[in-house]
Amino acid sequence: MASEKKFNTLVVGSGGVATITALSLDLKQKSNVAMIVRSDYDQAVKEGYSIKSCDYGDFKGWRPTNIFKSVEESVANGEFYDYVLITTKNIPDGPTPVKKILEPVVQNCFKSWLKFPEEVRKDKVFSIILIQNGIDIETEVYDLLKSDHLIADGVNGPKVALLSGVQMIASTRTAPATIDHKCQDYLILGAFDSKDELSKQKVLEFRDIYLNEGKNVVEIDDKVRWSRWRKLVYNATINPLTAIVCLDFTRTLIFSGPNEATEFELLRPAMKEILAIAKAEGYIIDEEVMTFMIEGEKQVFYKPSMMVDTERNQLMEIEVILGNPIRTAKKLGVPTPYLSMLYNIAHIIQMRNKEKLGLIKVDEATSTMQQ
Template sequence: MSHNTPITEKRRVLVVGSGGVGTMVSVALERSNMASVTAVLRSNYEQVTQHGFEIESIDHGRLSNWRPSAVVNSVPMADLKAPFDYVIVTMKNIPEVNNIPKIIAPAITPGHTTIVLFQNGMYIEPPIIEAFPTNAVLSAPSYIGAHEHNGHVVHDDHDNFHIGVFHNTSLDEASEREKLEEFARIYNGSKVVDANIVDDIVFYRWRKLLWNGVFNPMCAITQLNSGAIRTFGGEHSLIRPGMMEMVSIAKADGYDLGPGIVDEVIDRPPLELAFRPSMLVDVDKGNPIEVEVILGNALRVAKEKGVPTPLLDTTYRFLKLIQARLLAARGLIVEPKELPTTDLI
């Protein structure tokens, strides 16, 4: 199929994880008139089934009682007559809590369905390729600023992201590229969002991780927002050294992020635009955090390549303890019983 072939029949798309990001992905696809979206909802299923989403979007304006083509409360079985062309994953990637390949498996038609990962983290694609060796995998580290609470979505940051193929060695690169171009064309069909095709998505994942793998954990540990951690002295003692370690890991992995990248990433948002990064928000809410995909996977690359990362290693250890507390509070792991203080010497 050439790059300009018109899409005559709507592509069938499943979106798994309809928080803020998932909902805005569904909106963009539906408004292109080239896709029919089925959204898998959990906590907000009843609310959206009855009342639709209330959306305030910087790109799409105000949408009231908005629904995608179909709303379901669990991942549907693939229909042989009308298989899903794309399965998009926007749910948090927390291996301790959810097994993504297992969750999406019922909806995947081997050799047909393209899997699109709108998720944080580094090297999140290999487990998907291992589970679905005949399916193309597209990867899109999302920068969209969107938050959902009980069917109400506030989308306040332009939907603009890079998307690329994470090459599956058992597939033909030309066919993977075709899927990529078709998906980007559909996504951009609403004319108000920007899905930018790139040749090497791993570079852009490392680039995003430079911020995400340092600010996110350190703000979560200190309970400080992105501006406060810098103002109170953390920029030079923690943030910059942590970023330099991350740059070294990327370089050992074959990705030179360029001179001055640390200054650029730190100085891009002005101090007065301080905010609570997503990992800190999760800690605030008592939700488990994406410690493995955001920091653990990067540190496994460091270990494999022999890159010393003393600061990030320590950060990871603290983060793992915070994760244990969050998992224990949810009853997902059992914490040791505390001794009454009177028994302590």
């Protein structure tokens, strides 16, 4: 059986999401699946996972092909991964930015690739799939691959494909190595660079490795940057505002000042700035999407992810969701007073959480900060 599996896949992420992603790959039987498991390691190795999945049913003692304690361990034995899936939060200003997670994997896979015979080598592509929020998240990965010690050109290092994923999957870790998966896994997948034919091939190939027909869904996305801008209409506005006021979205709306100020003086002006930046890049998003996103969640007392993060004193994805759009806007000359205000306030709260987490220290004697 193992010899039939053409591919090696590595899933990096947090409990619930990563486990169902790994399970989907495992069930398809086209790849050896490695997972990085930190706190649940002993339980996962000894007894395997207990899973209730809306897509696949119940499992007791399920294990992927390999379980590793760390990213470093996953590449320590000279393994080459055809696909590395990153499903973590993307916090470049936090202690584990994506480039830090990826660096040892990239370095070691590049070394392993060199050991393949030349005829094998040329068909091996190292594909990274970022299943994450935000925009311009691929930049730091390209930077990493272009850095001094790595040359991803198919001669000195494997050719590289960068894939962009947006995943809807309500999957939660409810106890050690115990997963409750409630909504169908729906993955939207595209090439970050829509002109990169290799990445576009890999999108199709990965769909074949991942899709369990009738169970999960993989939608191919040809205009992934447009989709990411569209998602930011929600994520760069409702998400940080609810985090700042630390309330669910419905309360954030009904606790509004006069004339529905939350919607008309905060959210819509900020949303229009996202539309304007996207437009300056050539991506036209219809204004109706604003109404759709506001109305869609007006009545469900939903807590957006960033709000849940602040509520738990965790770090938020503000750089990829707000920082990057604002930096793009600056380059393109698009004014963003509302987004900047949300970003500047969210940034202060991010630092407040960093202090609580012990990531920074404030010296009250000198009024300075150590990072």
